[in-house]
Amino acid sequence: xxxxxxxxxxxxxxxxxxxxxxxxxxxxxxxxxxxxxxxxxxxxxxxxxxxxxxxxxxxxxxxxxxxxxxxxxxxxxxxxxxxxxxxxxxxxxxxxxxxxxxxxxxxxxxxxxxxxxxxxxxxxxxxxxxxxxxxxxx
Numbered sequence: 001x002x003x004x005x006x007x008x009x010x011x012x013x014x015x016x017x018x019x020x021x022x023x024x025x026x027x028x029x030x031x032x033x034x035x036x037x038x039x040x041x042x043x044x045x046x047x048x049x050x051x052x053x054x055x056x057x058x059x060x061x062x063x064x065x066x067x068x069x070x071x072x073x074x075x076x077x078x079x080x081x082x083x084x085x086x087x088x089x090x091x092x093x094x095x096x097x098x099x100x101x102x103x104x105x106x107x108x109x110x111x112x113x114x115x116x117x118x119x120x121x122x123x124x125x126x127x128x129x130x131x132x133x134x135x136x137x138x
Contacts (some may be wrong), residue, residue: 002085002086002088002089002136002137003021003083003084003085003086003089003095003133003136003137004020004021004068004083004084004085004086005018005019005020005021005083005084006018006019006021006081006082006083006084006099006129006133007034007037007038007041007080007081007082007083008079008080008081008103008119009038009039009041009042009079009080009082010078010079010116011077011078011079011116012116013038013039013042013043014038014039014116015034015035015037015038015039015118016079016116016117016118016119017118017119018034018038019126019129021133041060041070041072041080041082042080044059044060045059045060045072045074045080046059048060058074059072059074060072062092064087065087066087067087068084068085068086068087069084069085069086069087069089069092070082070083070084070085071083071085071092071093071095071096072096073093073096073097073100075100079103081096081099081100081103082096083095083096083099089136095132095136098132099129099132102124102125102128102129102132103125105124105125106122106124106125106128107119107122107125110122
């Protein structure tokens with residue numbers, strides 16, 4: 001499966017959603033490790049934006065290694081969406097844009113969802129995310 005994990009981090013750096021996909025079992029992380037990873041990425045993203053030689057840099061957009069690729073999309077609200085995938089996986093920008101659309105439609109429009117809080121009870125969001133990942137692996 002080309003998509004390994006997906007994360008949503010609020011503007012304060014708190015992990016509000018995380019999902020590992022079924023074929024990604026090699027380095028299974030515990031819940032606290034996912035929380036630390038989300039906070040760590042938020043910090044690196046902020047530091048990169050500050051030390052970038054180009055004015056107005058938005059921070060880390062992509063990190064690529066021999067075995068994994070990380071791609072980030074930051075919404076205007078400061079919420080960050082990032083995905084880890086196989087380096088051969090193309091069109092992660094399109095994937096993240098589609099997920100952001102699902103987030104806006106099924107999470108933000110949910111009257112029971114509180115902004116910046118962990119995403120729970122948004123079954124349509126999860127179902128659409130799963131279908132999108134399945135379509136990429138087909």
